[in-house]
Amino acid sequence: MAIPTSTPPDTAPGIGAERQRRRTLLHRLDVRGAPYAFVAPFFIVFAAFSFYPLIYTSWISLHRVELSTLNLMEWVGFDNYTALWDDDRFWNALLNTFTIGVLSTVPQLLMALGLAHLLNYRLRGSTFFRVAALTPYATSVGAAALVFTMLFERDFGMINWVLSLFGVDNIDWENNKWAAQTAISSIVIWRWTGYNALLYLAAMQAIPRDRYEAAAIDGASRWQQFLKVTVPGIRSTIVFTIVLSTIGATQLFGEPLIFGQGPNGITGGA
Numbered sequence: 001m002a003i004p005t006s007t008p009p010d011t012a013p014g015i016g017a018e019r020q021r022r023r024t025l026l027h028r029l030d031v032r033g034a035p036y037a038f039v040a041p042f043f044i045v046f047a048a049f050s051f052y053p054l055i056y057t058s059w060i061s062l063h064r065v066e067l068s069t070l071n072l073m074e075w076v077g078f079d080n081y082t083a084l085w086d087d088d089r090f091w092n093a094l095l096n097t098f099t100i101g102v103l104s105t106v107p108q109l110l111m112a113l114g115l116a117h118l119l120n121y122r123l124r125g126s127t128f129f130r131v132a133a134l135t136p137y138a139t140s141v142g143a144a145a146l147v148f149t150m151l152f153e154r155d156f157g158m159i160n161w162v163l164s165l166f167g168v169d170n171i172d173w174e175n176n177k178w179a180a181q182t183a184i185s186s187i188v189i190w191r192w193t194g195y196n197a198l199l200y201l202a203a204m205q206a207i208p209r210d211r212y213e214a215a216a217i218d219g220a221s222r223w224q225q226f227l228k229v230t231v232p233g234i235r236s237t238i239v240f241t242i243v244l245s246t247i248g249a250t251q252l253f254g255e256p257l258i259f260g261q262g263p264n265g266i267t268g269g270a
Helices: 011-060 079-085 088-119 126-138 141-151 158-164 177-205 209-217 222-233 235-250 254-259
Strands: 063-066 069-075
Touching: 011 063, 088 126, 088 177, 088 235, 126 177, 141 158, 141 177, 141 254, 177 222, 177 235, 177 254, 209 222, 222 235
Parallel strands: none
Antiparallel strands: 063 069
16 A cells, blocks of 8 residues: 655755755855955955045035034135135145155165165075165154254264265255255155165066076176066066155155254145
């Protein structure tokens, strides 16, 4: 006597297909959603500490507000921007920032490129030289600015003493516009050249050696290899350092503040 089963035979394939669809859906969510889950903490922190302050600062700029009473704001629209546009000190600071940025960025990156090229050779004690190149970057802005202030002191500074050996009169580095900008630029160059040199060095070491061997076989000199192989090979890193140095120049504040603003704020940053 046949005993009928309680489960219809055609439902089992339906259950298996449903499970397969769920697994496929979970797999798609894992593959597509996992990258967003990994980068989500960064964007959350960025939104909390960078994006929100930027939006809030933009909103405050449209009001008249005192730092002691942030909760009492008076709407003024674009009056603050109009006043800034008509302020001679703003344009003076903007010009100074641009000038110091050019004076510090161009020599800095050229020196960093040359230093990285030297460190790329197999030298004895290369690790020591790499650490020494990064030491100025680890120095605080305040300490570096104070030391350079003493070096560029008008009456007893070492820079004027060296220049006096060549018959140059003492230069008032703090109160002369171009002299002050040159002195401040030297602080920036000293602090950031080694850092950029290590970035260039890392990019140079990633260039395949067979490119240099092929260039040497073709009769290229060391200088030609540098221009035709090294520089194109690190082009993306060069662009990155240019952008980074430009951003740093627009944020320059500590060096001019500590070094000395001079008359009429001729060395003040933006």
